Amino acid sequence: MLIIIEIFVNLLLGYFIFGLLFGIYFFIKGAFKLDELIIESKWTVRLLLLPGAIGLWPLLLMKIIRKTTTK
């Protein structure tokens, strides 16, 4: 059981560490690629979106890739 817990906790930490890195990318560039309305919005909006980007990074990464490849 302890091994399962260890694996789970490491996966969780990995998920959020990668999420944090993605969040930085999302703040600087990614949000603009996903939604054009961000261009006209203040930087504080992107800051507010950061926790969501960290939490949902796989979904957002897929959406950004899909959007970039279909252009």
Next chain:
Amino acid sequence: MGVNYQTVLWNRNKKIYDRWIGLSMLIYLISFIGLTFITNVQTSVETLIIRAFGTLAIVLLHIILVIGPLSRINTRFLPLLYNRRHLGVSMFLAALIHGGFSLFQFHTLGNVNPIYALFSSNMDYNSLKNFPFQVLGFFALIILFLMAATSHDFWLKNLSAKSWKRLHMMVYFAYALIIMHVFLGSFQQQPSLWSTAILSFGFVVITALHISTGSKERKLDHIKTTDTNEGWDYVCDIDEIPEDRAKIFIVDNERIAVFKYNNKLSAISNVCKHQGGPLGEGKVVDGCVTCPWHGYQYLPHNGQSPPPFTEQVSTYRLKLIDKKVYVSPKALPEGTEVDPVIFNN
């Protein structure tokens, strides 16, 4: 609904509501801390913070969960629904302080990762009575985090309304986890008849309100139009629709709202593009159908949000024979212009 995003969508009313939320939370915390000091002087500051913020989060969660059904029962609760988002974020912050302090007080003193310690400090996973209740709270907090983090309109647009709604419906799963977290925690640490009774009462109220409004909605979905006229469904007499308001009907398994305004009749989909709010329960304000949930607006004759906004809903053709209102059951593509039916009083 906008040409750019605002950091926080504040208007005068929202600011007033937010001040009330902040003030009420403060009063609750002061009262809780004061009462605890009077009744149990030995309580440590950390424990006091954990309990005060934990109970505050539960109270706020109950309020959040009753606002939806209450506003379906009585429109006077709609302003609360309009401001529910900020209440949700406040609830998450209270839960985060509760969880953060708990983690700090009970799991940071050892030499292992505090999250690992949280999962491994009590290994009675096979026991119902001694199940590690902290784990349930942890998962509930993760759900509440995802909900609070995606509460901005950006997420609603970019995750799609359907996915966003699905994510936010997880509040019920979080609620179930929190109920078990509190019951087990109370049972294992300091059994209290009062807290059990209050929590049970809250659960019963929430369940009863949801069942009541759910059955009301189901009844509406089962009302079928029987009178047809060359492919047009009779829905009601014109006098049955109040001025600047609508009546909701099920046509071809879709909810539609027939609005009466300025001696005109128009029909649009009843489902708002924002969060699926019931447009037919809203009013015509400044010539626009206004969603009762968050104020999104649509022009009744074409289902389009007024420029520069871009939301669109389906429209329906109407005809009037004597005083009888008929609707063509086929939904027109979103934003299709339909000449309103004009009538004389």
